[in-house]
Amino acid sequence: MTTSDDVLFKISDLEVSYGSIAAIKGISLEVKKGEIVTILGSNGAGKTTTMRAISQLIKAKSGSIRYKDHELTKLPAHKIVSLGISHSPEGRRVFNILTVEENLSLGAYTKNKVDKDILKWVYDLFPRLEERKLQLAGTLSGGEQQMLAIGRSLMSKPDLLLLDEPSLGIAPILVKAIFTQIKKIAATGVTVLLVEQNARAALKLANRGYVLEVGKIVFSGTSEELLSSARIQEAYLGKKK
Amino acid sequence: MDTFLQQLVNGLTIGSMFALIALGYTMVYGVMKLINFAHGDLVAGSAFVGLFVFSQLLGGEVSLPVVIGVFLLTIVAISLLGFTVERLAYRPLRTAPRLSAVVSALGASMVIQNGIMLLWGPQMQIFPELIPSVIWEVGGVVISLMQVLIMALSTLLMVGLYFFVEKTKIGTAIRASAIDQDAARLMGINVNNIIVTIFLIGSSLGAVGGLFIGLYYRGITFNMGWQYGLYAFVAAIIGGIGNIPGAMLGGLLLGLFKAFIAGYVSSTWADAFTFILLIVILIVRPTGILGERVAEKV
Numbered sequence: 001m002t003t004s005d006d007v008l009f010k011i012s013d014l015e016v017s018y019g020s021i022a023a024i025k026g027i028s029l030e031v032k033k034g035e036i037v038t039i040l041g042s043n044g045a046g047k048t049t050t051m052r053a054i055s056q057l058i059k060a061k062s063g064s065i066r067y068k069d070h071e072l073t074k075l076p077a078h079k080i081v082s083l084g085i086s087h088s089p090e091g092r093r094v095f096n097i098l099t100v101e102e103n104l105s106l107g108a109y110t111k112n113k114v115d116k117d118i119l120k121w122v123y124d125l126f127p128r129l130e131e132r133k134l135q136l137a138g139t140l141s142g143g144e145q146q147m148l149a150i151g152r153s154l155m156s157k158p159d160l161l162l163l164d165e166p167s168l169g170i171a172p173i174l175v176k177a178i179f180t181q182i183k184k185i186a187a188t189g190v191t192v193l194l195v196e197q198n199a200r201a202a203l204k205l206a207n208r209g210y211v212l213e214v215g216k217i218v219f220s221g222t223s224e225e226l227l228s229s230a231r232i233q234e235a236y237l238g239k240k241k
Numbered sequence: 242m243d244t245f246l247q248q249l250v251n252g253l254t255i256g257s258m259f260a261l262i263a264l265g266y267t268m269v270y271g272v273m274k275l276i277n278f279a280h281g282d283l284v285a286g287s288a289f290v291g292l293f294v295f296s297q298l299l300g301g302e303v304s305l306p307v308v309i310g311v312f313l314l315t316i317v318a319i320s321l322l323g324f325t326v327e328r329l330a331y332r333p334l335r336t337a338p339r340l341s342a343v344v345s346a347l348g349a350s351m352v353i354q355n356g357i358m359l360l361w362g363p364q365m366q367i368f369p370e371l372i373p374s375v376i377w378e379v380g381g382v383v384i385s386l387m388q389v390l391i392m393a394l395s396t397l398l399m400v401g402l403y404f405f406v407e408k409t410k411i412g413t414a415i416r417a418s419a420i421d422q423d424a425a426r427l428m429g430i431n432v433n434n435i436i437v438t439i440f441l442i443g444s445s446l447g448a449v450g451g452l453f454i455g456l457y458y459r460g461i462t463f464n465m466g467w468q469y470g471l472y473a474f475v476a477a478i479i480g481g482i483g484n485i486p487g488a489m490l491g492g493l494l495l496g497l498f499k500a501f502i503a504g505y506v507s508s509t510w511a512d513a514f515t516f517i518l519l520i521v522i523l524i525v526r527p528t529g530i531l532g533e534r535v536a537e538k539v
Contacts, residue, residue, distance in 0.1 A: 057423050077426035086427075093424040095417050106417050109410070110429035156429070 008033045008191055009160055014063035016046075016053050023049045025215040026063065031160070036182075036192040038202040040226075040236055041212035047195040048090045050212070051164045054193075055080050055087045067160065082110040086158035090165050090195075092149040096138030100129055103137050103148055107155030115157065122151040125181045143174030150178070150185075160191045167198040179205055199236035203227050211236070243381040248504035249497070254388045254457070256496020257395035261450040262473035263480070263488040264402065265443030271419040271483040272432075272439055275342050279326050279349035281470015283319055283444055286353055287451025288368060288461040289361050291315045295369050308371045316448045322353070323444025324437060332433070350466070357463040365462050368455030391453050398446060399489050406485055415439060419483065472499075475519050481529025490530060 009031040016024040024046045031037045041047050052058045054065055056077040065072040070083055080087075086107075095103050104122065108114045123130040126147040132140060137148055146166055153161060163182065167175040179201055186192050186205075196202035203209060203223045211219040211232065219232065226232050262284050269277040294314045299307045330349040334342045375386035406412040418425040418435045425432055454469055455461050472495060480491025498518055502511045522529065 055427060057426060076431075077423075078429050078431045081427065081429040089424065089427060093421055093427075095420045095424065097420060098413070098416060102413055102416075105410075106413060106425075106428045106430075109414065152428075 006032045006034075008068065009193070010064075010066045011050075011054075012064045012066075014050070014053060014065065015061040016049050016058060017061050018058075022061075023215055024053065024060075027212070027215070027217050029210050029217065029220070031191055031193055033159075033191055034186075034189060035208065036186050036194060036206045038194045038196055038206035038209040038223075039212055040196060040199045040202060040209055040232075042197065042236075044214070045212040046215045047212055048164055051087060051090070051162050051193075051195055054085070054162060081156050081158075084157075084159035085162065086153040086156050086160070087162040088149045088153040088164060088166065090168065092142075092145045094137040094140075094145050094148050094152070097136055099134055100137055100140070100148055101133040103152050104129070104133075104155055107152035110156055114155070118155055118157055122154050125154075125184065126151050143170045143178070146170055146174075146178055147181075150182070154185065154190075158190060160193065161185065163192060163194045165195055165197060167196060167201060175201060199226075199232070244504050246380070246382045248500040250382060250384050250388060251504075252497035252500030253493065254391050254496070255499065256493035257392050258450050258453045258457070258469075258492075259473050259476045259495050260399065260489045260492025261395055261446045261453070262469060263476040263492045264399070264485065265447040266470075266474050266477045267480070267482055267485060267488040268415075268439045268443045270477070271485070272415065272422075272436060273331070273342075274339070275331065276346060276474070277326075277331075277443075278343075278346040278470075279330070279353055280323075280443065280447055281468075281473065282350050282353035282357070282466035283323055283326070284447045284451040284454070284469055284473075285461070285463065285466030286322060286357055287315055287319045287448040288455035288465075289357055289366070289463075290318050290448075291452045291455055292361075292366060292368055292461070294318075295371065301369070303369070303371055303373075311371065312449070312452060315452060316445045319448035319451070320441045320444040323440045323447070326353075327437060327440040332436075354464055354466060361463060363463060365460045368459050368461050370456075370459075372456055387456055391457065394449070395453075398449065402442070402446070403485065403489075411435075411438065472515070475515065478519065478529055479522050481531040484529065484531045487529055487531035494530075 007030050012028045013026050014024055015022065015026050027050065039047050039050065049058065053060050054072065056072060056075060060073050067083060067085060072080060095106065104119065105114050128144050129147055129151055132144065137145060140148060150163065150166065166178055166182065175198070182192065183205055194202055194206060203226055206223050208222050209220065209226045210217050219229065265280045266277060269275060291311050295301060295307070295311045299310050326349050330345045331342060334345055372387040372390060377384050406415055414425065414430045415435055415438065417428065418430060418432050422432050473492065476491040476495040477488045479494060480487030495515065499511045499515055502514045506514070
């Protein structure tokens, strides 16, 4: 097992509000190097807000987000990716009227030029993207756009990959394919923080998980612990008591 | 036929100027979804700065180096003014409601317009004749050296801008920021720097447009930015606001339309018809001719 020295990323007492409405009410979590950690929760639990707060797209009201030696809350959003954190956002957010190739090259924006080896790796993971590299991203299917969003976030060669609902609105067969590739990505040493509504798929992949309900962490543990918890089974896995 | 060719030449000339100015509106709108009402006044300011640079700084004698100097110094001055407008009038309102930014844009427009009046007075000034009045007559059509220069330089600038936006890394970042600012930030793009870049480019093109207006029409007034700004704004809407090739196309079409109305109907009616055209286009095709680009699923 990893020791506490290996903590790559740590959120402490994070609070985030939209105006006067508190979305995140003081959460703490940590991710160790090489882990796949998942944050589960239903719609509106605050999962995406947590991810946006990590990437500084929304500023925390209080609390700290530490990554390696950096306090992220003190940085502007565009500085985050060059530290080694890459965020594949909810809803994919690919640049719809740019080509697949241009989208991928933007993923490597902070690098001097596109690293051919990483591009080849992304194309090996998602061959569909290479076939369609000259197509506009908006013409891809939902699943292909998700592949592009993940591929784009790999282009900066991140140490920590933030994946926000990669299964959202995608055909089940593609969800399976995408999760298989996420596992492969993690196997290369990339640490993954995965936000999901699809608890079953996420827990199959993850080492550990946190359960978020209306802005608070209500449960955390290893994937086995979460899978065997009666409460989790009932609320997120659709099993009756 | 002679009238047709003559008005074609005239239309392409004024259309080139409209297109250069329209690019400033459309680029800012593309990324910020804001109409920079101060842009027309930057264009007017450019003509006055050009007059000042020529007569006060560079001695008032026409020669090729002086003309180039007038263009370069004016472009630098106006792009700095554009940068300042962005800093003072728009950046503090980045997260404010859209209406606040629009009001601020109108305010910036008035400040610049009245600034020009304070510095140069309310009366019309005569812009110097920087381009020798060489005129050719080709098959009954009169074309001047100035018209050729205006069309050639505008084309060069627009082709250059097109390649910059389509082919370079910063150009791709500009297009990405216009599509989705948050996603652009996730890529590591400093969107504030992109906004500064488009203000510098838009103001520079507007500065060239302002100098062309001075050269072509000669009489310049402190409040002319409103008029030419409006034409260019209409051109941007005709082409599809936010769309760079659209602004180029819209500018040329508007120039041709105005010239043909002036040639075949009456020049006093040209403005009325221009705005009728705008209304018709807004009814028939509200997103303009090229519209905002949308990726269609195949």
